[in-house]
Amino acid sequence: MPQKVICRECGEVMYEGDLLRSPQDVIKKFEGKCPKCGKDLGFDGESVQVKPCKS
Numbered sequence: 001m002p003q004k005v006i007c008r009e010c011g012e013v014m015y016e017g018d019l020l021r022s023p024q025d026v027i028k029k030f031e032g033k034c035p036k037c038g039k040d041l042g043f044d045g046e047s048v049q050v051k052p053c054k055s
Ligand SMILES: [Zn+2]
Pocket: 007, 008, 009, 010, 011, 012, 034, 035, 036, 037, 038, 039
């Protein structure tokens, strides 16, 4: 099932797609910060939310 990883702070979608990725991978890709609100996401995955995508 497609999933998306969003910032808990602002709701920015940081990853969306079929490929299952861990939140940590996505956070790493953005160097630990939300590209929109600049929140320091840390690397434990607690600052992001993983949700199923409904198309
Ligand atoms: Zn954000």
